[in-house]
Amino acid sequence: MLVALAGGAASSHASTRQDAFARSLEHTAAGDYAAALESVSAEGVGALPRARARLWAFHHAGLLDEALAEAEAALALEEDAWLRERAVELSVALHDAPAARRHLTALESAEDAERASVAWAGPVGELVERDEAARRGERRARWVVGIGALLCGVALAALARGRR
Amino acid sequence: MRRDGALLALVALAGAGTMVVELAAVRLLAPWFGASAAVWTNVIGVVLLALAVGYLLGARLSAAADPLRRLGFVLLAAACATAWLPFVAAPTAALFLPDGTTLDRAATQVRWGSLATSILLFLPAALALGAVGPLAVEVDQRRRARNAGDAGGRVLAASTIGSLVGTFGTTHVLVPELGLRWCFLLAAGVLAALGIATLWRAGAAARGVGGAALLVVASTLLVRPAEARVADGLTLLEARQSPYQSVRVVERVVDGERWRELQVNEGFDSFQSVWRETPGFLGPGYYYDWFVLPAWLDERRDGAWRTCVVGLGAGTAWRVMESTLPGALALDGLGVEIDPEVVALGREYMDLAAAGAPGRRVLSGADGRACLAAAGGGFDQVVLDAYANQVEIPAHLSTVEFFRVVRDALRPGGWLTANVGAFDGEDPVADALARTASAAFEGPVWLVRVPFSRNVMLYARRDAPIPMGDAVPDGLPHGWSDWLRFAPALRRVESAVAPLTDDRNPIDVLQRRSLERAEERRR
Numbered sequence: 001m002l003v004a005l006a007g008g009a010a011s012s013h014a015s016t017r018q019d020a021f022a023r024s025l026e027h028t029a030a031g032d033y034a035a036a037l038e039s040v041s042a043e044g045v046g047a048l049p050r051a052r053a054r055l056w057a058f059h060h061a062g063l064l065d066e067a068l069a070e071a072e073a074a075l076a077l078e079e080d081a082w083l084r085e086r087a088v089e090l091s092v093a094l095h096d097a098p099a100a101r102r103h104l105t106a107l108e109s110a111e112d113a114e115r116a117s118v119a120w121a122g123p124v125g126e127l128v129e130r131d132e133a134a135r136r137g138e139r140r141a142r143w144v145v146g147i148g149a150l151l152c153g154v155a156l157a158a159l160a161r162g163r164r
Numbered sequence: 165m166r167r168d169g170a171l172l173a174l175v176a177l178a179g180a181g182t183m184v185v186e187l188a189a190v191r192l193l194a195p196w197f198g199a200s201a202a203v204w205t206n207v208i209g210v211v212l213l214a215l216a217v218g219y220l221l222g223a224r225l226s227a228a229a230d231p232l233r234r235l236g237f238v239l240l241a242a243a244c245a246t247a248w249l250p251f252v253a254a255p256t257a258a259l260f261l262p263d264g265t266t267l268d269r270a271a272t273q274v275r276w277g278s279l280a281t282s283i284l285l286f287l288p289a290a291l292a293l294g295a296v297g298p299l300a301v302e303v304d305q306r307r308r309a310r311n312a313g314d315a316g317g318r319v320l321a322a323s324t325i326g327s328l329v330g331t332f333g334t335t336h337v338l339v340p341e342l343g344l345r346w347c348f349l350l351a352a353g354v355l356a357a358l359g360i361a362t363l364w365r366a367g368a369a370a371r372g373v374g375g376a377a378l379l380v381v382a383s384t385l386l387v388r389p390a391e392a393r394v395a396d397g398l399t400l401l402e403a404r405q406s407p408y409q410s411v412r413v414v415e416r417v418v419d420g421e422r423w424r425e426l427q428v429n430e431g432f433d434s435f436q437s438v439w440r441e442t443p444g445f446l447g448p449g450y451y452y453d454w455f456v457l458p459a460w461l462d463e464r465r466d467g468a469w470r471t472c473v474v475g476l477g478a479g480t481a482w483r484v485m486e487s488t489l490p491g492a493l494a495l496d497g498l499g500v501e502i503d504p505e506v507v508a509l510g511r512e513y514m515d516l517a518a519a520g521a522p523g524r525r526v527l528s529g530a531d532g533r534a535c536l537a538a539a540g541g542g543f544d545q546v547v548l549d550a551y552a553n554q555v556e557i558p559a560h561l562s563t564v565e566f567f568r569v570v571r572d573a574l575r576p577g578g579w580l581t582a583n584v585g586a587f588d589g590e591d592p593v594a595d596a597l598a599r600t601a602s603a604a605f606e607g608p609v610w611l612v613r614v615p616f617s618r619n620v621m622l623y624a625r626r627d628a629p630i631p632m633g634d635a636v637p638d639g640l641p642h643g644w645s646d647w648l649r650f651a652p653a654l655r656r657v658e659s660a661v662a663p664l665t666d667d668r669n670p671i672d673v674l675q676r677r678s679l680e681r682a683e684e685r686r687r
Contacts, residue, residue: 031643033650058652062448062615065588065685066652095266133262134269141260141273141280148283152213159220 020045024053033061048080055086064090068099079106081113088120097131100124171304172322174358178239178296179326180333184351185246185293186211187334189286192249192344195410195429196257197278200556201672206275210282211290218294225295226302233366235299239359240377242292247352247381249285250345256284275676297323340407345384352381398425401513406505411436413513424513426478426506436506436551437478439514443487445642451583451619452484453642454612455547458579458623460640461631462544465491468523470543472573474532474561475550476501478510479517482524488641496523498543500535502550504528533560537569546570548582555585559671562597564663567604567624574626580605582622589613589655592677594620596664603660611655612648632656 020039027036036057040050051074058067068090071083084107091100104124108117189207190199197203225234260277297319305315338347360374394400394414401424403412409428416423421442425435440446445453459469469489473481476499486495497517501507507528510516517524527535532550548570550561560566570580580601586594589611601609601624609624610632623630631637633656636648647653664671 030646032646033653034646061647061650061653062617063613063652064616095269130262130264130266131269134265134273137260137262137265138273138276141276144260144280144283145276148280148287152217152287155217156220159217159224 021049021053025056028053028057028060033057048074048078048083051083052080055083059086059090064094068094068096072099075106079110081107081110081116084110085113085116085120088116088124092120092123092127095127095131097124097128101128168304168308171300171307172318174235174239174362175296175300175319175322176326176329177354177358178242178293179323180330181242181246181351181355182211182215182290182293183327183330184334184338184347185249185286185289187331188339188344188347189249189282191339192253192285192348193257193278193281196261197274197281198429198556199552200274202275202676203278206279207282207286210279210286214287214290215294218291218296219298221291222295222298226298230366231299231302231306232362235296235303236359236362236366237373238292238295238299239355239362240374242289242296243352243356243359244377244380245289245292246348246355247384249289249348251384251387253281253285257281343405349381349384352384356381402509404505404509406503408503411503411505411509413509426509426514437480437510437514439478439480439483443483445488446480446484449614449616451614451617451621452480453488454614454621455481455545455549455581455583456485456488457612457621457640457644458545458581458625459485459489459493460644461637462577462579464493464544466493468496469493469545470496471498471545471547472536472539472543473497473499473547473549474536475548476507476510476526477549478506478514480514481547481549482517483515494523498525498527498535498539500527500530500532502529502531533566533569536573539573541573542575543573543578544575545579545581546573548580551585555675557585557593557597557671557675559669560666562600562664562671563666563669564600564604565666567601571605571624571626576626577628578626580622580624580626582624584611584620584622585618586620586678587618587682589620591620592674592681593671594622595657596662596671596674597622598655598657599659599661600663602657603663606660608656608658611657613653615647615653 020042024036024039027033027039037054040053045053051070055067055070055074058064058070068087071087071090074080075083075087084103087103088100088107091097091103101124104117104120107113107120110117186207189211190204193199193203193207222238225231225238228234257277260280261273265273301312301315301319304310304319305312308315334347338350342350356374356378359377363374394412398414398416401413401415403410405411411426411428414425414427421440423441424439426437427434428436438446438450438452445456447453469485471485476482479499482495482497482499485497489495507516507526511518517526519526532548536546548561550558552558567580574580582597582601584591584594584597588594594611598609598611601622605624605626607625607627608630609622610630612621612623612632613619614621623632629635632648633651633654634649636645638645640648
């Protein structure tokens with residue numbers, strides 16, 4: 001599916017693009033990620049195939065932050081269901097709840113992405129809930145500290161005034 | 165005279181009780197919030213604030229017709245507030261650190277979470293204990309008809325001596341020998357006994373209150389401590405309390421192969437040591453594999469490969485290195501691990517070499533820096549993998565003075581390999597450690613990201629170049645030849661600007677900045 005997304009080969013220009021993309025995937029499969037990025041750095045390779053190839057390389061290299069950054073940079077210019085689904089996947093792997101929710105919402109309105117959005121709804125929902133629970137915990141802690149400090153301050157002031 | 169002695173002894177014991185609460189408090193919070201300087205500051209701050217309020221409360225109560233009776237009530241209140249601390253710590257911490265919180269998320273909540281938990285847990289007991297002093301001064305002054313300074317000085321002296329005994333006793337005897345639960349229960353029992361004795365002298369009507377307080381304290385004996393939480397899919401093999409932390413070994417089966425992890429405190433989604441049934445490389449996501457890289461980059465191919473691992477844990481580094489060194493190199497290992505229970509569990513469950521095994525020497529219960537300084541030189545490699553509570557880098561193992569000790573322990577051409585918990589090569593912690601190591605080694609160092617992890621490896625070398633980037637040789641195992649030419653995964657640092665020193669080491673602040681930087685990227 002990733003190879004198919006590189007586009008057709010109706011012209012020599014498209015053929016060059018397809019070769020570069022395929023070479024990038026081959027380099028990624030072989031673990032030569034530097035060559036994988038180099039393969040799609042030349043002019044003539046479309047922005048989307050370049051983004052997909054680079055994301056694929058970074059993802060397989062285990063640099064998930066960079067892979068997500070590639071997806072988000074490309075998605076800022078043009079919507080793509082495959083990139084969007086990878087963005088959801090990477091956000092979940094990185095425990096980035098806000099990004100996961102944002103990308104899932106976008107995926108749900110993308111064409112031909114219903115199956116993917118349904119599949120990711122569960123994991124994203126769990127991640128968001130855990131993140132919300134953690135944020136609620138932090139807010140609760142700040143309230144307790146504030147109220148505790150206030151009560152202590154009032155107690156100190158009242159006790160320090162002495163008996164009337 | 166006897167009554168004077170009894171009163172001062174009471175004050176001394178109350179002072180000891182205050183220190184038991186304060187020192188054991190940080191250990192009580194450690195499973196959720198660690199034991200960093202921030203946590204210590206929060207606990208000490210809350211106790212000091214509570215004492216201040218308690219002093220004024222005691223001053224107000226001391227105006228009563230019978231301050232001795234009120235002293236008894238205050239001691240009973242302190243006993244009740246102390247006895248239940250080990251049992252309410254977990255649900256209290258859970259208010260601010262819910263189930264399912266990941267390790268990096270939990271680390272961001274240390275400041276507010278530990279402060280809020282300290283307020284709820286320790287403020288009541290410390291406040292009650294703070295009232296003891298002024299009441300005791302009033303009792304002493306009325307009895308002996310002396311001036312306030314005389315009474316105050318005597319009481320303060322007795323309280324401080326008691327605090328001194330409580331300080332050393334808690335750290336060296338109570339916590340390691342009794343554990344936290346019995347430590348707090350002992351303190352509560354002593355306070356309750358003092359309270360009852362004081363009320364007994366004050367009058368019969370208060371004995372009922374004393375009995376009720378004793379019941380509250382004794383009821384903790386009926387409560388079973390909560391068992392360690394283990395994630396789904398894991399089997400608990402053993403759990404123990406060490407002088408430093410709670411430790412446990414869990415097991416899972418992946419594709420028919422057993423994997424074991426040694427976890428400390430709450431563990432979250434992380435581990436301290438890992439064991440795989442099949443020796444050798446652990447695979448993606450495990451930084452231990454990267455400890456072997458220097459041997460493959462080095463020129464030597466036979467003889468003993470002398471290593472010193474600071475932060476040996478249960479021996480994961482050794483297990484990986486033993487079967488993955490190149491050529492005819494054989495591992496000759498010295499390992500330092502501060503927690504003897506971790507070593508014991510490693511020997512029982514993770515094939516850590518037994519005491520006296522040839523080519524394997526473990527120094528347990530010892531500090532890494534001191535051992536390395538005394539170990540003599542000539543090491544081929546020093547591995548640094550020492551963390552407190554999984555994320556906290558010990559400050560004294562991250563300074564230019566320490567890295568110079570490491571450098572002096574290496575042979576010319578020898579390697580330092582350090583595991584750094586960091587998000588990438590530009591992470592504030594990784595950057596600071598790299599500059600510090602570069603200053604100590606007087607040359608460039610390399611930061612190498614570990615795929616599928618939140619780890620960065622730091623490589624330094626004494627008086628020899630490090631072949632990375634364009635200079636990396638072909639044919640390295642584990643995909644290293646390609647990885648070490650992959651620019652996004654590497655960062656070369658050659659800078660001695662503002663290294664971390666023993667005198668000035670803001671490693672806590674840098675770790676907080678690292679987490680804040682990651683959090684900002686999420687938003």
